[in-house]
Amino acid sequence: MTTQRRQFLAAGAALGAGALLSPLARAQAGGAKKYAGVTLNVSTFSAAYPKFLQQALPEFEALTGAKVNFDAPSFPVYNQRVDLELSTRGAAYDVVNVTFIYSSRWINSGWLTPLDDYLRNPNLTPADFDLNDFLPGARAPETGRDGKLYGVPWTAEALLTASSRFDLVQAAGLEFPDSTDDLLKVLRAVNKKERVAGFVSDNHYGWTFVPYLHAFGGDVFRKAPDDLFPTLDTPEAIAAADYYANLLREFGPDGAVTYTPDQVIQSLKQGRVNFTDQGQLYLAQLGDPATSKTIKTVKFGLVPKGPAGRFPGTAVHGLGIPAGSKNKEAAWAFIAWALSKQTTHKAVLAGYGSPARKSDLELPAFRARQNINGTDLARLAQDSIELASRTGHMKYRTVSVYPQVDQQINKAIELVATKQLSAKQAMQQAQAASIADLKRAGLSL
Amino acid sequence: MSSQLMAAGWQAERRRAFLLGLAPSLLVLAVITLVPAVALLVASLTPLSLTDPLATFRFDDPLVNYRHLLEDKRFIDSVGTQLELSVSSVTLQVALGLGIALLLHGPSRLLAATRAAFLIPMVLPPIVVALIWKILYTPDISPLHRAAEALGVPFSSLIANPDTALWAISVADTWQWFPFTMLMVLAALQMVPQSPIEAARLDGANRWQVFRFIVLPHLRPVLVVCALFRLIDSFKAFPLIYVLTNGGPGTVTEVTNYYGFVQAFNFSYWGYASAIAMVILAGVFALAALVGRLGWNHHHDPQR
Numbered sequence: 186m187t188t189q190r191r192q193f194l195a196a197g198a199a200l201g202a203g204a205l206l207s208p209l210a211r212a213q214a215g216g217a218k219k220y221a222g223v224t225l226n227v228s229t230f231s232a233a234y235p236k237f238l239q240q241a242l243p244e245f246e247a248l249t250g251a252k253v254n255f256d257a258p259s260f261p262v263y264n265q266r267v268d269l270e271l272s273t274r275g276a277a278y279d280v281v282n283v284t285f286i287y288s289s290r291w292i293n294s295g296w297l298t299p300l301d302d303y304l305r306n307p308n309l310t311p312a313d314f315d316l317n318d319f320l321p322g323a324r325a326p327e328t329g330r331d332g333k334l335y336g337v338p339w340t341a342e343a344l345l346t347a348s349s350r351f352d353l354v355q356a357a358g359l360e361f362p363d364s365t366d367d368l369l370k371v372l373r374a375v376n377k378k379e380r381v382a383g384f385v386s387d388n389h390y391g392w393t394f395v396p397y398l399h400a401f402g403g404d405v406f407r408k409a410p411d412d413l414f415p416t417l418d419t420p421e422a423i424a425a426a427d428y429y430a431n432l433l434r435e436f437g438p439d440g441a442v443t444y445t446p447d448q449v450i451q452s453l454k455q456g457r458v459n460f461t462d463q464g465q466l467y468l469a470q471l472g473d474p475a476t477s478k479t480i481k482t483v484k485f486g487l488v489p490k491g492p493a494g495r496f497p498g499t500a501v502h503g504l505g506i507p508a509g510s511k512n513k514e515a516a517w518a519f520i521a522w523a524l525s526k527q528t529t530h531k532a533v534l535a536g537y538g539s540p541a542r543k544s545d546l547e548l549p550a551f552r553a554r555q556n557i558n559g560t561d562l563a564r565l566a567q568d569s570i571e572l573a574s575r576t577g578h579m580k581y582r583t584v585s586v587y588p589q590v591d592q593q594i595n596k597a598i599e600l601v602a603t604k605q606l607s608a609k610q611a612m613q614q615a616q617a618a619s620i621a622d623l624k625r626a627g628l629s630l
Numbered sequence: 631m632s633s634q635l636m637a638a639g640w641q642a643e644r645r646r647a648f649l650l651g652l653a654p655s656l657l658v659l660a661v662i663t664l665v666p667a668v669a670l671l672v673a674s675l676t677p678l679s680l681t682d683p684l685a686t687f688r689f690d691d692p693l694v695n696y697r698h699l700l701e702d703k704r705f706i707d708s709v710g711t712q713l714e715l716s717v718s719s720v721t722l723q724v725a726l727g728l729g730i731a732l733l734l735h736g737p738s739r740l741l742a743a744t745r746a747a748f749l750i751p752m753v754l755p756p757i758v759v760a761l762i763w764k765i766l767y768t769p770d771i772s773p774l775h776r777a778a779e780a781l782g783v784p785f786s787s788l789i790a791n792p793d794t795a796l797w798a799i800s801v802a803d804t805w806q807w808f809p810f811t812m813l814m815v816l817a818a819l820q821m822v823p824q825s826p827i828e829a830a831r832l833d834g835a836n837r838w839q840v841f842r843f844i845v846l847p848h849l850r851p852v853l854v855v856c857a858l859f860r861l862i863d864s865f866k867a868f869p870l871i872y873v874l875t876n877g878g879p880g881t882v883t884e885v886t887n888y889y890g891f892v893q894a895f896n897f898s899y900w901g902y903a904s905a906i907a908m909v910i911l912a913g914v915f916a917l918a919a920l921v922g923r924l925g926w927n928h929h930h931d932p933q934r
């Protein structure tokens with residue numbers, strides 16, 4: 186993976202350095218550059234694709250004459266900073282990442298610019314941009330209630346289940362767990378075998394637990410996005426919380442409730458923990474021969490189905506333009522370049538792991554790379570994203586008040602897993618607190 | 631008479647000149663301290679939410695946030711947690727700082743080097759301190775846990791256990807800030823007069839009696855200042871909680887400051903978060919006044 190990352194960044198740099206030789210640059214070389222003198226402030230959270238773009242910036246600057254300041258802080262810092270900036274309609278940023286869990290808040294509060302006019306204008310959007318090439322499931326959360334598009338997706342990833350020591354499961358004569366019952370059976374058989382703990386997950390349970398909540402027939406809201414009355418205290422939700430907290434309590438490593446995503450992946454790479462449910466981008470690191478000790482024993486699958494079915498979590502991030510930007514046309518030029526077929530294609534060939542364009546997902550080189558120890562990670566993710574777009578079960582995640590409920594879910598699972606409260610008490614408490622929080626947001630419930 | 635008038639006029643002129651000279655600094659001071667405080671107070675009287683700032687910046691029910699605070703169990707619990715953390719960490723810091731200062735008070739080079747080494751935690755950026763303790767408290771990678779296991783006394787993750795998580799933060803906070811008390815006490819020890827100590831020793835006082843009846847009364851004002859400073863600072867506890875526990879497990883380490891952060895930055899409830907900040911501000915003032923009464927002027931008060 187380290188080598189792959191280097192290749193990926195080197196490709197970005199090469200893309201930048203080769204800018205002056207590109208046909209587009211040559212075409213523009215004779216005349217004045219369209220956005221000469223414009224400085225664009227771009228901000229996303231730090232991730233593989235933004236890093237690639239940072240390396241490739243010279244190409245865009247050579248093509249358009251614009252200068253780009255590209256800032257990519259960590260995920261929570263980015264979200265807090267941009268949430269505040271957008272809410273004040275500030276002009277500090279021209280291009281921002283439309284973060285999945287904030288997408289509805291940012292879009293439906295009118296803090297972002299609709300992109301439809303830019304997309305329709307042939308003078309501003311190249312003919313081969315092809316918006317329909319982006320997965321419909323990835324475009325949906327970037328679309329407002331008004332039907333307009335506010336962000337172009339650069340990543341679409343799914344929550345999957347992984348077993349780092351599948352050999353232990355096979356030795357117990359069992360299959361990869363397909364259902365919540367299977368998972369329990371498998372964990373009982375392999376927990377603490379060869380000092381490997383059975384299960385751990387990122388303590389952002391508002392992300393990792395919700396597929397189980399859905400699988401048990403529960404939901405976060407009565408019917409997002411139209412009826413946002415929380416439904417955390419239903420019998421199904423309580424049963425799901427009890428089940429999930431028990432996975433952490435009974436099969437988790439010491440301190441399971443403190444595990445961050447990096448710790449989860451590290452523990453699976455080292456073979457200290459067997460199972461997890463985590464985003465595909467993180468899980469892909471288990472295929473890194475340089476750092477993963479479990480590359481030969483790892484196996485991936487969809488999140489388990491429960492009595493109500495299978496509901497994988499998905500996350501989409503896109504690039505959008507703040508309503509307060511003073512350089513919207515140049516900002517769109519940046520997005521059209523950053524997510525053009527040529528740029529995303531180069532990124533994928535150089536190692537990028539979760540594109541949102543169908544044409545990238547079908548590239549043979551990409552598919553071959555996503556095959557880790559016999560499992561096609563990309564296929565699993567694509568199936569999950571398509572499933573999510575069919576069922577619409579991810580709508581809960583993009584409503585403007587989800588961050589409040591997300592916090593309550595995190596707390597509730599921790600309270601149950603550390604035996605401070607029963608599942609019923611914790612979920613009832615989360616329900617009451619969520620209602621109070623949502624009322625504070627001005628919702629009449 | 632005329633000379634008196636002239637003198638009074640000169641005095642008034644001098645006062646005006648002073649005021650004029652001071653005006654720019656007073657203005658800057660007002661802008662950087664009073665204006666944000668007033669803005670905080672004003673925001674706390676509105677249900678201001680950044681998701682809809684225009685509709686929520688209104689004053690039709692100015693006490694709504696304060697009323698909600700009284701009904702908000704998570705907030706009330708956070709105040710209790712805050713007090714628990716503040717009292718435990720400040721007590722530990724003052725006791726440890728005093729003890730180590732007494733041990734390291736002396737002219738030798740070794741003691742001087744040790745004193746300098748003990749200052750390291752205090753000068754580290756708070757986030758680095760938090761990361762150090764995150765490593766120490768994470769069983770998989772912690773040298774502390776490995777050593778305990780090797781000695782046959784393994785223990786479970788301290789930050790994942792609701793009974794020990796707050797103490798774990800208190801210990802980390804103490805590690806970072808006991809040098810402050812140590813430094814202040816070392817400075818004060820230089821000022822303790824030697825003659826009463828020698829007199830007491832001649833009278834047969836033992837080391838404890840010398841400390842209890844001569845050194846400690848001299849150190850008391852310094853210890854009160856240290857406690858006050860650290861107490862005020864403890865209300866701003868953030869990086870350790872953010873990195874180590876995120877307020878959990880559940881809400882056992884969620885102090886008021888952290889709860890305010892969650893309301894403001896995770897949920898965008900600026901009005902409510904401002905009300906929480908105002909309560910913290912009032913609490914700090916009240917505690918500072920209380921601690922000041924307990925011992926600040928005691929040593930120098932001629933009436934007592």
